[in-house]
Amino acid sequence: MTVSVGVKFGNSFERWRERHLRVLMLAPAMLVLLTLTIFPSIYMIFAATTRISPNPNLPWQFAGVDNFLRLLTDEQFHVGLWNTLIFTVFAVGTEFLLGLGLALLLDRYIRRMNFLKTVLMLPMMLPPVAVAITWKLIYEPQFGVLNEIMFQLGLPLQAWAGDVNLAMFSVVVADVWQWTPFVFLLMLAGLASLPNEPYEAAAIDGASAWRQFWDLTLPFLKPVIAIALLLRIMDALRLFDLVFILTGGGPADRTKTLSLYIYQVAYRFADPSYAAAISLFVLFATVAFSTWFIKRMRLAD
Template identity: 40%
Template sequence: MTAHSDRKITVSDFVDRHFHWLALAPAVIFLLLLTVYPVVELIAMALSTITFERASEIWSFTPGENFQQLLDDDIFRIALKNTAVFALVSVLIEVFFGLGLAILVSSTGKSKGFIRTVLIIPILMPPVAIGSMWKLMYSLDFGVLNQAITAVGLPPVNWLGSTSLALLSVVIVDVWHWTPFVFLILFAAVEAVPSDVVEAARIDGASNRSIIFRIIIPLIWPTILVALFFRTILAFKVFDQIFLLTSGGPGTSTEVVSLHLYKVYFQQNDLGYGSMLSLAVIAATLAFIWVAHRAGRFVRAKDA
């Protein structure tokens, strides 16, 4: 009886001492199964050539072949450049408009709640609906944009079929879609700016321009960096809009990394090289996160 009680007390003490590890164990196991194992499998695929014969996979260990193909892939370099241009231009425009809308809506009265609700409608729409809607608007023959242009006597514009305009046209769609997301982040930050600081500046004779550039923006600068950070990562992974609007064309003028990955995996069925491309994208994303983290630490240290 005593031995049984001692054993129960020992087990109870063990659970009490290690409860935090036992509570985390399911989450850790779940994380390993859904994250670590796929990454290991991806690395193994990137170092192999995978072919299909008689409904079965045949793996050949060729560690240098896929990497050499990555170095020789001209389309990947074009896609990487297009992705960088797309992300840089669209995110900067979105932050600019999002900040302007946040400051403007914050200065309104009781209607700010209604205006905020209307402005977030684009981010609530499914990407397929957005792509279909804008493709109709960009139509060369009956799109509403070309109808407005021809109504004033100008020739119609081939928005999605011109190599010089296609990427810009996709950027416009992305700005329309994601500016409300940036607006929501920055609007919360602007609303959190102490009103007594702004009122004191007005009493001292500060203009609206001075209040914006010398008080509001410096106070919400960390939030602006967060918005830049998140939107850049999301913009770097863009796929649905370009797939629906241009499919990477005309030529390779709108080819982006995610679309190139899709074509390598599902159209060319090159799983080994597709995995190597995925590792390259992951490495580029991690490098950006590291640089953004260092830049954020520098800004915080400078403000301090």
């Protein structure tokens, strides 16, 4: 009798374990996701719809959509949005063209030079803070390497990160230097997976190298290009580290991005409710753009 009860209990436990094993294995990851992602998101939505006083003794007041309506008339927000879009277009566009060009060059002519490929990928392995400090030293007006080269070539010295006309260009150059290897790596992997038969058939038909690139390489690489552009655009829209260290948003707010403005609103102006509203705007805009971009790429196929 005791043995039969034990067997039934063991079978029931086995069935319960098989039924709930997936849930048990996912529970730690779900707990981490709930703690680090879902709860902060809910808290941010709650903060964006309230009015939080810097004085912790004062109660929070419900504000509804007032914080979001401020976005329509906030000139600093408009400046940050415009600068973010300008940076994203020029930085990501340049990184894509350089990354694709380097991948085509190394895939066709320098396939065996693995050491060169490793060197090209080194910048993206560095911490963004280290990259920002390095380029800050390079752009230093009096003792920077760049101005020393300009002096040796007999060219006029520049303030670079401190010039209103060159500040955004300087930030773009630093970002391109760090993240072009990321696009290069994705493009190189995509080129390595291309089939040879269509190219052999095109060569027999007399198609030029440019025609093969336009009619074969680009269509084959479209999924990889979509991934590279989407990841880089999403990352560029939240640029903070590089601008914070390199220019601080100046001069004259020429490099102030939305992420930097969120930081200033939250910690310098002590307005966390409005900072949460701007953060939600950036989040929803990024999600909307990503959804639209993915749908367009699917329709293009």
